[in-house]
Amino acid sequence: MPPFSVPIETLPLFSVLDKKLLELLRSLTPADWARPTLARQWTVKDIAAHLLDGNLRTLSMLRDGYFGEEPNDFSYAGMVAYLNGLNADWVRAARRLSPAVLVELLAASGAEYTAYLNTLDPWATAAFSVAWAGESESLNWFHIARDYTEKWHHQQQIREAVDQTEALMTPELFRPLIETFMRGLPHAYREVAAPAGTRVQVTIGPELGGTWQLERSSKGWQLAESLQAVAAATVTLAPDHAWKLFTKALSAAETRQLAQVGGNEQLIAPFFGLVAVMA
Incomplete structure (x- = not known):
């Protein structure tokens, strides 16, 4: 990454x-x-x-x-x-x-x-x-x-x-x-507390999108430069559902029902609050 x-x-x-x-x-x-x-x-x-x-x-x-x-x-x-x-x-x-x-x-x-x-x-x-x-x-x-x-x-x-x-x-x-x-992920997680080194993995597709990991550091959450095997929480979402979530065509609750998730619930929920449009 x-x-x-x-x-x-x-x-x-x-x-x-x-x-x-x-x-x-x-x-x-x-x-x-x-x-x-x-x-x-x-x-x-x-x-x-x-x-x-x-x-x-x-x-x-x-x-x-x-x-x-x-x-x-x-x-x-x-x-x-x-x-x-x-x-x-x-x-x-x-x-x-x-x-x-x-x-x-x-x-x-x-x-x-x-x-x-x-x-x-x-x-x-x-x-x-x-x-x-x-x-x-x-x-x-x-x-x-x-x-x-x-x-x-x-x-x-x-x-x-x-x-x-x-x-x-x-x-x-x-x-x-x-x-x-995905560049909006750190902002979506800005108020989420977690130990340094904690990772959240997001997969969109992956045939059309890819896999990203968000890492907690002493400076806050950042997109990781490389993937690691262990993530505290994982979210996998189909491409068609992903773009609709981020542009408010699907609600967080609707998209959550369509996603595959695993791990720490407190680290999963903020993902569904990522919105990449203003109006």
């Missing part, structure tokens, strides 16, 4: 995701666009509009330095409320747009969005931290990896609605997603 500081290579995958998204959207029928999704009250069309918002908002704020509506409260709760408001306002307004217009705008903005990400120094400080991983300051490579998880899971929500999920469930595309999510 690589050390926590090693970047996750997601940047080359954005164009792959965009190509698959555009191919999917262009194949949909009018009825498909109106299908309900895992994103609660959002339809397929609403999620496509949300993905467009992500492209345009990044280009406006980070490339062009134009923030428009800025948050008044920069606490975690304040940022969640701010993002929820922005998302709802945009999706409501975008219901005026046709599917054809959305696809055209996604194609144009997606290429510009990826081009902008390629200009960033991966080791420079990102404009926004990855708050769900407990960071108050993040490097650009982690910010980019977080954006990858956003694009992946929203496209997969659309694919779930139209029963075309296999395209994103590949080692090339799924492994970076789940590896990024």
Whole structure:
């Protein structure tokens, strides 16, 4: 297992995701666009509009330095409320747009969005931290990896609605997603007391994901650089259940019933509290 500081290579995958998204959207029928999704009250069309918002908002704020509506409260709760408001306002307004217009705008903005990400120094400080991983300051490579998880899971929500999920469930595309999510494990365990050297093992898949171990040190919980034979607690979860748990499509209680667990219960429960989205 690589050390926590090693970047996750997601940047080359954005164009792959965009190509698959555009191919999917262009194949949909009018009825498909109106299908309900895992994103609660959002339809397929609403999620496509949300993905467009992500492209345009990044280009406006980070490339062009134009923030428009800025948050008044920069606490975690304040940022969640701010993002929820922005998302709802945009999706409501975008219901005026046709599917054809959305696809055209996604194609144009997606290429510009990826081009902008390629200009960033991966080791420079990102404009926004990855708050769900407990960071108050993040490097650009982690910010980019977080954006990858956003694009992946929203496209997969659309694919779930139209029963075309296999395209994103590949080692090339799924492994970076789940590896990024795993970077939130130390934060999920931040209040869990355990002797130094205690390990918790998490396996996702493993055919699409992998195995990680979280280790307690004198400085707190960290992702271990290598695997050891003995872990005080183990959790094994199917890939399809894992991404849904971390993006709030499945509750902790629902996912617990689907997982295989063993060992110390106090070390198992925090895993199911890991959420890798803010809004």
